[in-house]
Amino acid sequence: MAGTLRRTPLSRDRILRAAVALADQAGIESLSMRNLAQELGVVPMALYKHVANKDELLDGMIDVIVGEIDPPTPGADWKPAVRAGILSARQALRRHPWAPLAIEARNMATPAILAYLDSTIGTLLAGGFSVDLAHHVMHALGSRILGFSQELFDTSRDAGRTGASEPDPPAPLPPEVAARFPHVAAIATAASHDDASVVGQGCDDQFEFEFALDLLLDGIERLRQQGWTSSGRPGPGHQGG
Amino acid sequence: MAGTLRRTPLSRDRILRAAVALADQAGIESLSMRNLAQELGVVPMALYKHVANKDELLDGMIDVIVGEIDPPTPGADWKPAVRAGILSARQALRRHPWAPLAIEARNMATPAILAYLDSTIGTLLAGGFSVDLAHHVMHALGSRILGFSQELFDTSRDAGRTGASEPDPPAPLPPEVAARFPHVAAIATAASHDDASVVGQGCDDQFEFEFALDLLLDGIERLRQQGWTSSGRPGPGHQGG
DNA sequence: GAATCTAGGTGTACGGCGTACACCTGTCAA
DNA sequence: TTGACAGGTGTACGCCGTACACCTAGATTC
Numbered sequence: 001m002a003g004t005l006r007r008t009p010l011s012r013d014r015i016l017r018a019a020v021a022l023a024d025q026a027g028i029e030s031l032s033m034r035n036l037a038q039e040l041g042v043v044p045m046a047l048y049k050h051v052a053n054k055d056e057l058l059d060g061m062i063d064v065i066v067g068e069i070d071p072p073t074p075g076a077d078w079k080p081a082v083r084a085g086i087l088s089a090r091q092a093l094r095r096h097p098w099a100p101l102a103i104e105a106r107n108m109a110t111p112a113i114l115a116y117l118d119s120t121i122g123t124l125l126a127g128g129f130s131v132d133l134a135h136h137v138m139h140a141l142g143s144r145i146l147g148f149s150q151e152l153f154d155t156s157r158d159a160g161r162t163g164a165s166e167p168d169p170p171a172p173l174p175p176e177v178a179a180r181f182p183h184v185a186a187i188a189t190a191a192s193h194d195d196a197s198v199v200g201q202g203c204d205d206q207f208e209f210e211f212a213l214d215l216l217l218d219g220i221e222r223l224r225q226q227g228w229t230s231s232g233r234p235g236p237g238h239q240g241g
Numbered sequence: 242m243a244g245t246l247r248r249t250p251l252s253r254d255r256i257l258r259a260a261v262a263l264a265d266q267a268g269i270e271s272l273s274m275r276n277l278a279q280e281l282g283v284v285p286m287a288l289y290k291h292v293a294n295k296d297e298l299l300d301g302m303i304d305v306i307v308g309e310i311d312p313p314t315p316g317a318d319w320k321p322a323v324r325a326g327i328l329s330a331r332q333a334l335r336r337h338p339w340a341p342l343a344i345e346a347r348n349m350a351t352p353a354i355l356a357y358l359d360s361t362i363g364t365l366l367a368g369g370f371s372v373d374l375a376h377h378v379m380h381a382l383g384s385r386i387l388g389f390s391q392e393l394f395d396t397s398r399d400a401g402r403t404g405a406s407e408p409d410p411p412a413p414l415p416p417e418v419a420a421r422f423p424h425v426a427a428i429a430t431a432a433s434h435d436d437a438s439v440v441g442q443g444c445d446d447q448f449e450f451e452f453a454l455d456l457l458l459d460g461i462e463r464l465r466q467q468g469w470t471s472s473g474r475p476g477p478g479h480q481g482g
Numbered sequence: 483g484a485a486t487c488t489a490g491g492t493g494t495a496c497g498g499c500g501t502a503c504a505c506c507t508g509t510c511a512a
Numbered sequence: 513t514t515g516a517c518a519g520g521t522g523t524a525c526g527c528c529g530t531a532c533a534c535c536t537a538g539a540t541t542c
Contacts, residue, residue: 010490032528045530046491054529101346114422121424131431135444138428140453181355183362187379190372203376212381215460216453223456251519274500286501287520295500485542492535499528506521512514 010042012050016060020096023061028098033057058102059110065099066112068092069147071119078127079217085120086213089147100148113146120145133228137220144213251283253291257301261337264302269339274298299343300351306340307353309333310388312360319368320458326361327454330388341389354387361386374469378461385454 008014018040023031033054037044051057069092072085093099103113117138124134138145178185249255259281264272274295278285292298310333313326334340344354358379365375379386419426 033530034528043492045493045532048530049490101342104345105342111421114418114425118422118424121428125424125427131427135428135431136449136452139444139449140456142453177350177355180352181359183359183366184355186366186372187362187376190376203380208377208380211377212383212457215381215464216456219456219460273498275498284521286503286522289501290519483542485540487538487540489538490536492533494531494533496531497529500526502523502525504521504523507519509516509518511516 010040010046010050012060015040015047015050015057016064019057020061020064023098024096028102055106058106059108062099062103062106062108063110063112065092065096066110066116066146069116071116072123074119074123074126076123078123078129079221081123081127082120083213083217085116085123086141086145086147087210089116089145090209091147093147100143100146103146104143117145127224129224130228133223140216140220144209144216251281251287251291253301256281256288256291256298257305260298261302261305264339265337269343296347299347300349303340303344303347303349304351304353306333306337307351307357307387310357312357313364315360315364315367317364319364319370320462322364322368323361324454324458326357326364327382327386327388328451330357330386331450332388334388341384341387344387345384358386368465370465371469374464381457381461385450385457 015036019031019036022036022039026035033047034044036057037047040047047057051060069089070085072081074081121134121138124137125131129137173185173188178188256277260272260277263277263280267276274288275285277298278288281288288298292301310330311326313322315322362375362379365378366372370378414426414429419429
């Protein structure tokens with residue numbers, strides 16, 4: 001029969017790639033097993049021959065993305081190395097706005113994530129960090145180490161929802177809100193006119209990310225130089241007043 | 242008719258409280274309009290006379306929790322004031338393990354969140370921060386300002402899943418993982434024996450949270466003292482090598 | 483070549499979800 | 513008495529994830 005054209009057969013890898021693409025362009029909320037199957041020209045249950053269930057699908061998608069990150073090159077100075085790794089992670093994740101939430105929702109140590117963390121820790125240890133300090137540093141960097149700062153109001157989250165990719169205008173905070181929360185208003189309005197390079201947009205995500213990152217890295221470097229130890233440490237102070 | 246005992250009537254507030262309680266004890270994933278209605282002895286559609294839809298329900302739940310945070314007391318020294326506010330936020334959120342993800346999933350400026358942010362910003366401005374620096378600081382603190390650090394692996398996320406609240410033992414990282422990721426293993430094992438106060442548990446969440454928080458606050462204080470300005474600033478450096 | 487195995491795609495069906503919409507009922511104002 | 517209206521009800525629709533039985537084509541074995 002001439003009509004039985006066999007499309008390239010399914011495979012776990014093909015499924016994961018299609019899933020990532022679908023989430024990218026249609027939003028994670030419209031990634032269903034059914035939609036994904038249709039995209040692949042296949043019946044929904046066919047997917048289950050390659051992934052155990054939807055959670056495992058999500059884990060796989062995460063690994064695909066994390067695999068795109070190039071880890072810090074060992075041997076170099078720890079600070080620029082870690083910094084570059086984190087910025088690379090950020091760039092990888094920015095292509096997939098749904099990823100941060102997905103990663104957090106399934107707080108799982110997938111192999112790809114572990115590999116990335118391991119190489120980062122390795123860079124720290126090679127840079128003269130004690131195991132203890134390296135541990136705390138990893139916590140301090142938190143999710144930033146994977147390239148997302150988990151802003152409270154993350155505008156990039158909505159991307160891909162509509163398909164169109166206009167960065168949607170500033171939405172300059174309604175006056176009754178400004179009246180009730182004057183300090184918020186002060187910051188919001190200051191940010192929008194101050195900087196020539198950030199016309200229109202509320203603020204420059206990349207700048208804010210690097211600001212916080214460098215704040216941490218600088219503090220960390222200071223602790224390292226001081227030979228930080230957890231007892232009697234001269235590091236971040238616990239004092240109350 | 243004696244049989245028509247009228248239970249206390251529904252109200253938006255009663256619904257929100259019941260929803261929070263249900264999410265606390267059964268996990269956010271089993272908070273459905275149907276379950277919630279049953280909990281309240283009412284038919285599912287009854288809820289829609291008080292909340293527009295499930296998203297609005299979630300927003301309301303978030304506001305209930307954020308409302309429990311006591312904001313930094315103005316007038317005091319900015320650093321201990323902000324620190325205390327953030328630790329209070331952390332404590333409030335720790336009672337509701339589902340809250341961080343819910344807050345991030347619906348990146349919305351609810352009134353309660355705005356109020357909290359506003360008072361925090363106010364404290365900064367009163368403490369001598371420029372509007373610009375205050376802005377960057379808020380970004381740098383990120384979600385930490387609401388009391389969660391968004392760890393990559395957040396053990397508290399699972400709480401309430403089973404109903405029992407044993408803190409479930411360390412789960413000491415299977416040997417094949419340890420072999421493949423030696424640096425991760427080094428940190429994981431070091432953390433578990435090193436500190437007498439943290440027996441069994443991998444590491445002390447509270448300590449890590451405060452470590453990162455103080456790292457940031459100390460760096461911020463340094464910038465403030467130097468009279469940080471966005472151009473030609475002596476703050477966190479952008480240098481690559 | 484025929485029988486058998488098996489990997490992988492199919493079809494049907496179930497229970498759960500959010501919620502639109504029409505409906506009923508008790509309360510209270512006019 | 514009437515009528516409006518706030519608020520609880522019942523039914524139904526379309527979506528979801530996925531269990532389970534089935535089919536089918538190619539490989540394996542004799």
